[in-house]
Amino acid sequence: MANVFEVAQTLIQHIQTRFKGDIALVAYYGSYAQGTATSRSDLDFFFIPSTPQGFRAALSFLCGGISFDFWPIRWERAERMAAFEEPNTSIIADCKLLYVRSDADLARFEQLRKRISETGKPSLALIEKAENHLRDAYVHMYQMSLLHNDSTGNLTLFRTEAHGVLTHALYALALLNGTYFTKGWGKNTEQINQFHLKPARLDEHMHTFMQTSETKEIQTASEQLVQDMLELLNAQKAHYAAGPDYKGRMKGFYEEIRGQFDKLLTACEANDYTTAFFWSIGAQDEIARFLYYSRNGYWPSAVLATADYMHEYIAVGLPDLPKLLASDRLSELRDMILLLDERLRSLLQSHTVHIAEFETPQQLELYLDQRG
Structure with a gap:
């Protein structure tokens, strides 16, 4: 049976000879890093290439009956691991370094570990x-x-x-x-x-x-x-959650959704049912999601039933656009869009949400001057 660290040292020597400027660091993790290795344990280790040439050092092999996988991790992927965006954060947090090219590489890696320790609490x-x-x-x-x-x-x-x-x-x-x-x-x-x-x-x-x-x-x-x-x-x-905050969370929302209303009105007047179909459902869903976010302080879950956040929309009396969808009811849908515009503006104003709206370029210029 091979001594796994002798095998690792052979690879390190190879790196220092052939890839000295191409690999930032080499580390191992898993059972050997945790002190739980057995006679059958392989050595889990990785390296971070610093140039495209460095990737050529990757190698999977058997030595003395033990499996070795010397695999590369890009800095970008290491950053995702440190940000808990991949489920193998332990590889970065708990590994042991075998080789570091420079103090700058070490500092960058230690910054990732610091990020893990600062992020690692319920949030x-x-x-x-x-x-x-x-x-x-x-x-x-x-x-x-x-x-x-x-x-x-x-x-x-x-x-x-x-x-x-x-x-x-x-x-x-x-x-x-x-x-x-x-x-x-x-x-x-x-x-x-x-x-x-x-x-x-x-x-x-x-x-x-x-x-x-x-x-x-x-x-x-x-x-x-x-x-x-x-x-x-x-x-x-x-x-x-931080609680309701319509004024802060819906700032600028009406100004954006108004553009969708205009697309919908144009589609209805042009008898363009396909466009009306997509934009009416999309607009209502977006409004419902924003209302949910404004009341709760977090967005509706990707796995939350649509009815659970659509309730926010229906509860405040906004018209249900998808119910009206039919190619022969576009004039009725147009009227409901105008009603939706009116009621949404009223709802936002009741929550003191500022709407940035100007009649002329001169009014916009005056506003910009006052805002600084």
Whole structure:
């Protein structure tokens, strides 16, 4: 069996000879960095190229029966990891450096680690990143819905999609707890158990995924887990919300949406149903989302049912445009757009939202002079 660090040193010597100006640093992570390596453990290590030539150092190989994968990470990707935008933040946060080209490279890398330590606490920003994982979990649930539920016939396919649901849900859970997984799957159970925030049925769902051979049970557990995670996520969003602020959050909104109203009016008058279809639905959805954001302090979730945020629109008495969509009702739709314009302006003014509107260029010039 090869000594993994002797192998690593061989690569470092090769870099110093052939790629001295092309690689910023080399580091290792995983079991050897954490002190949990076994006789079968490989050495997980990576390098950051500083030039296109540096990528040529990448190599996957076996030595002494041990697997090695010397793989490149661009600085841009390392920055995404440090920003919790990829689920492998631990690679940057917990690695051990083997080689650094310069003090400037070291300072840049340490700045990434500092960013992780400063970001790593519960926040609305991490909640939004968790939301992205839940959205990806929905893709696996959709794929599962296409499978034929025939007890064990499609068990492999159901388990594969459930694996996607579970891993995305757990990545989201780590972010809701303001952290990242420091160990790989199967070794992070203790960390999951110590999370302050987690669904009450998490252990039950994980047991179902791992133990049952009934496809219907796997699908049901997936749906319940995602729903539990969504409720937990929304509760955390509400916890970090700053409360209603129509005046601040809707500043400039009317001026933008008015352009969509004009497109809609033109489409109705030209009997252009296709354009009216797209812009009427898009405009109403955008207004509903802004109203939701203005009241709650955060945007509606990508996995939130449309009805949950569209309620904001209907509740304030704005006309429902998509209901009127029909090629022979464009004159009626035009009237409703004018009504929507009137009611939206009135609503914003009731919340003291300033609308920047000028009758003449001279009025605009005077405003700009006064604003400075």
